Amino acid sequence: MTGTYITDRDGMAVVKLDTGYNIGVSPGAVHLLERPAPQPAATPVVVQNPELPELAIISTGGTIASRVDYRTGAVTSQFSASDILRAIPELGDIARYRSRQLASILSENMRPSIWQELARSIHAEIESGASGVIVTHGTDTMAYSAAAVSFMVKSPVPIVFVGSQRSADRPSSDNAMNALCSAAVATGDLGEVAVVMHDTTSDDRCAVHRATKVRKMHTSRRDAFASIGMPPIGYVDYPSLEVSLSGEAVRRGTHDLELADDLEERCGLLHFVPGMPPEILDTFEGYAGLVLSGTGLGHVRTEWIPRLSELIAGGTTVVMTSQCLHGRVCDRVYDTGRDLLGIGVIEGEDMLPEAALVKLMWVLAREDDPGTVRALMQENLRGEIRRGSR
Amino acid sequence: MEYDYAEIGLKAGIEIHQQLDTAEKLFCRCPTALRDTAEHTDEFSRYLRATESELGEIDRAAQEEMRLVRRFRYYTYDTVCLVEHDEEPPAPLNPEALSVCLTIAKMLAMTPIEQVHTMRKLVIDGSNTSGFQRTALVALNGTLPGDCRVETICLEEEAAQRVEDETFSLDRLGIPLVEITTAPCMHTPGDVQAVARQIGMVLRSTGKVKRGLGTIRQDVNVSIRDGARVEIKGVQELDLIAEVVRREVQRQVGLLGIRDELRARGASVDPAVTDVTDLFAETQSAILKKAKNILAVCLPGFAGLIGREIQPGRRLGSEMADYAKKCGVGGIFHTDELPAYGVTAEEVARLREHLGIGEQDAVVLVAASRQRAGCAAEQVIIRATMALDGVPEETRRMLEGGSTAYMRPLPGAARMYPETDVFPVSIGAGLWESIETPELLTDRAERFHRDLGLDEALARQMAFSERLLLFERAVAEGVRPVLAARTLLGTIRELARDGVGVAAVTDDEVIGLLQAVEAGSAAKEAIPDVLIELARTAGERARQTPEERVAAAIEAVAPAISAADLEAVVRNVVEEREEFVRERGMGALGPLMGVVMKEVRGSVDGKLVAQALKRELERRAS
Numbered sequence A: 001m002t003g004t005y006i007t008d009r010d011g012m013a014v015v016k017l018d019t020g021y022n023i024g025v026s027p028g029a030v031h032l033l034e035r036p037a038p039q040p041a042a043t044p045v046v047v048q049n050p051e052l053p054e055l056a057i058i059s060t061g062g063t064i065a066s067r068v069d070y071r072t073g074a075v076t077s078q079f080s081a082s083d084i085l086r087a088i089p090e091l092g093d094i095a096r097y098r099s100r101q102l103a104s105i106l107s108e109n110m111r112p113s114i115w116q117e118l119a120r121s122i123h124a125e126i127e128s129g130a131s132g133v134i135v136t137h138g139t140d141t142m143a144y145s146a147a148a149v150s151f152m153v154k155s156p157v158p159i160v161f162v163g164s165q166r167s168a169d170r171p172s173s174d175n176a177m178n179a180l181c182s183a184a185v186a187t188g189d190l191g192e193v194a195v196v197m198h199d200t201t202s203d204d205r206c207a208v209h210r211a212t213k214v215r216k217m218h219t220s221r222r223d224a225f226a227s228i229g230m231p232p233i234g235y236v237d238y239p240s241l242e243v244s245l246s247g248e249a250v251r252r253g254t255h256d257l258e259l260a261d262d263l264e265e266r267c268g269l270l271h272f273v274p275g276m277p278p279e280i281l282d283t284f285e286g287y288a289g290l291v292l293s294g295t296g297l298g299h300v301r302t303e304w305i306p307r308l309s310e311l312i313a314g315g316t317t318v319v320m321t322s323q324c325l326h327g328r329v330c331d332r333v334y335d336t337g338r339d340l341l342g343i344g345v346i347e348g349e350d351m352l353p354e355a356a357l358v359k360l361m362w363v364l365a366r367e368d369d370p371g372t373v374r375a376l377m378q379e380n381l382r383g384e385i386r387r388g389s390r
Numbered sequence B: 001m002e003y004d005y006a007e008i009g010l011k012a013g014i015e016i017h018q019q020l021d022t023a024e025k026l027f028c029r030c031p032t033a034l035r036d037t038a039e040h041t042d043e044f045s046r047y048l049r050a051t052e053s054e055l056g057e058i059d060r061a062a063q064e065e066m067r068l069v070r071r072f073r074y075y076t077y078d079t080v081c082l083v084e085h086d087e088e089p090p091a092p093l094n095p096e097a098l099s100v101c102l103t104i105a106k107m108l109a110m111t112p113i114e115q116v117h118t119m120r121k122l123v124i125d126g127s128n129t130s131g132f133q134r135t136a137l138v139a140l141n142g143t144l145p146g147d148c149r150v151e152t153i154c155l156e157e158e159a160a161q162r163v164e165d166e167t168f169s170l171d172r173l174g175i176p177l178v179e180i181t182t183a184p185c186m187h188t189p190g191d192v193q194a195v196a197r198q199i200g201m202v203l204r205s206t207g208k209v210k211r212g213l214g215t216i217r218q219d220v221n222v223s224i225r226d227g228a229r230v231e232i233k234g235v236q237e238l239d240l241i242a243e244v245v246r247r248e249v250q251r252q253v254g255l256l257g258i259r260d261e262l263r264a265r266g267a268s269v270d271p272a273v274t275d276v277t278d279l280f281a282e283t284q285s286a287i288l289k290k291a292k293n294i295l296a297v298c299l300p301g302f303a304g305l306i307g308r309e310i311q312p313g314r315r316l317g318s319e320m321a322d323y324a325k326k327c328g329v330g331g332i333f334h335t336d337e338l339p340a341y342g343v344t345a346e347e348v349a350r351l352r353e354h355l356g357i358g359e360q361d362a363v364v365l366v367a368a369s370r371q372r373a374g375c376a377a378e379q380v381i382i383r384a385t386m387a388l389d390g391v392p393e394e395t396r397r398m399l400e401g402g403s404t405a406y407m408r409p410l411p412g413a414a415r416m417y418p419e420t421d422v423f424p425v426s427i428g429a430g431l432w433e434s435i436e437t438p439e440l441l442t443d444r445a446e447r448f449h450r451d452l453g454l455d456e457a458l459a460r461q462m463a464f465s466e467r468l469l470l471f472e473r474a475v476a477e478g479v480r481p482v483l484a485a486r487t488l489l490g491t492i493r494e495l496a497r498d499g500v501g502v503a504a505v506t507d508d509e510v511i512g513l514l515q516a517v518e519a520g521s522a523a524k525e526a527i528p529d530v531l532i533e534l535a536r537t538a539g540e541r542a543r544q545t546p547e548e549r550v551a552a553a554i555e556a557v558a559p560a561i562s563a564a565d566l567e568a569v570v571r572n573v574v575e576e577r578e579e580f581v582r583e584r585g586m587g588a589l590g591p592l593m594g595v596v597m598k599e600v601r602g603s604v605d606g607k608l609v610a611q612a613l614k615r616e617l618e619r620r621a622s
């Protein structure tokens, strides 16, 4: 039996037989016949239409295009504009593209310093004339990155985060539709940071979510992303790619381009659970800021009050959000809440815990007066706080 | 007509796909139950797109599917989860399915793979929500009777069922399936049928395969010398396999004959397509009149050959039409069949004149929108060019009766890559040795005949029956084999055919009834009535044991009658017909049997009734 030797894994040699099947065999049973020279990949050049607006695609590790080598079974992510256009040719009807690969990391390995690099890259692309920016991103922490960018970059043009829930190598992947919808939004009338992903399990519509109000709400479904506390700011029909924006969506050209990329990284987010000992707060000793994800209207156990009080006295800004996600924090109803307000905890209004965290990082990097910090945390800056709750 | 198959070099192989009867699907924990499509709880729609391969090529079969932009619709059920929706990664490979697959492999004397890797096989016809089918090679090199050989056995997930056009039902998606591939080691149509039958028997011997229409499908590979490999998909009836092979041989021989004649005539294909819409401005042909564009393809030297039959109901023209239909046109017209369909002889003559062609030449017309007609004309040119070379390699689908139609090109080999979401499974020596192989059904039939006294036909019928397990249990619990077999294969089937809901009678009740007959508390003759009563009252008195339910049913249809009661009934019947008895003497026994049996409503064994009658008649005669 002959085939192509692929790799050794867990003590077995993996061989791809000529029929296409992989099998695992004892390494001793494999005899090397020949070592074929690697075949260079065919890379036809894609011609872009100079009449169309130019978009910048910045990739951070999320994959919107992959290529499968059926000889070896290897799947590789594609990042160059040319590769992406070959995988999703319809993108060429919407715009022309330049691409930049900022990072190639898993979503869970994202960190604030890369958010900052991302903000600077986006700023540079817009400064040099991009009429919109698409950021490809792994979905796990996409909402954090999008919220962070929306604080750091004020932009006259759309900045659209996009990813895929089902791997781009599969014919059913949501990558192509999400990418096409994001390109439609990026060339459209939007003027803020948004996440564009499937709205339903069907390939019929993408939703446009405000970056500070979006959350991944399912581990695996295509329509995992949801706007919390507000409806999406727009939709893109597929395959017509018609974009409709709500009255609330910030329009193209509303803001001037502005970069404010400082972040205070010594900030944390703590999800309170019943019985959690106050000593856990010791971890945050020396932190500039701490967002609590409390129960219900915004509570933690009474035993935490003294330790929290010490933290705040030591200079840590503490902001309360709710693990309910939906609704507004109100610490004036029950005793514990009133005690929390009494020691200086800031009510995080209807901010999502993650949005509150990146906002706190951004605010603390710019302001150190506690009064100003409190005022900014309770003021709507990027759509993260709404006047009325739903 | 029979050919000398050795002379024409027939080579055939088969691929058998058999659904397994496991509790759960292959990559999720959903049941393997099929649903009525009317019960679907929701639906959703998706597009599929082929991923570009490393070489910048899209698989040739996949590309064919992509010619039409297609949106697929899926029906879902409350017995289906997000895995079938392609909305969740697969669960680990179902160990029960692997065990059944290994059992089959062992029965075919195959060698298991040390470590089984699940692959993704590209399938973008919509039948898999993911765009690929998960499949794993499990064992190699099995033996079959004769000089034939099984090459591989794979464990795969079943595809979704097509409801209509581009709508699929997700209940079937993910049911475990074994794919058994033989070498091209068969040389006559009869060989193919015999091998298919043998493998089918082995599969059913496991008792773990699904039964019924659509649960087993056979693909047949056929080629002859100078012909080409053609794969015929989805032959469901075993009895048709030989005919399918015979007709494919006929088709290939026919196509080679056409090729030779085309070459002898110096025939060619004109690559230019002519728009002849204006020529048919006044036509009476409904199809041509309706069409926006009519395009003509000239085929110099093809006259008479496009209309030549190559298979029952199939001509070279049918093959061209199959290709053209991929562009969304309804069919083609060709001059071998014209004038017809409202096209007049004058119109044909005008067409020939306009194109400047002679009697030896043929014309194919396609009528549709500009884009579709253009596409279809191109396909006709492609297929006509192939005719000059003989037989194209193709995947074909079976038509009723055993002829076939073109489906798509043969898939290229390179269209698989690893399913990284499923861990490989090692098949250690311990696992392989622990697999027990069941008795072959043919051996079992022989044993039923030899040891249990069933006649050969009944023994075979019983061994291959779905009620085999119930039969074996009944025999183990003391029921005479013939009684058990006749009840299970005869009585119950007949009742079901008459519309009695015998399916609601439980196995325990059937066994209880047969035991009651053996114990003498019910007559053999009462079995149908008691079964009808059990079916009628199914679901009632749910708290009773099966024995109690059987006893109640016997009481209802055939109350117990003591020997003394029987004597009284017999005496009564005879007395009432004194004159008749006097006339006929012992000859009255036969006619009176029926009367007494009716009186006792079948609750006494016929033999006992006959004895009692005989005694009474003898007493009177003396």
Ligand SMILES: [Zn+2]
Binding pocket: B025, B028, B029, B030, B079, B080, B081, B082, B083, B084
């Ligand atoms: Zn499932």
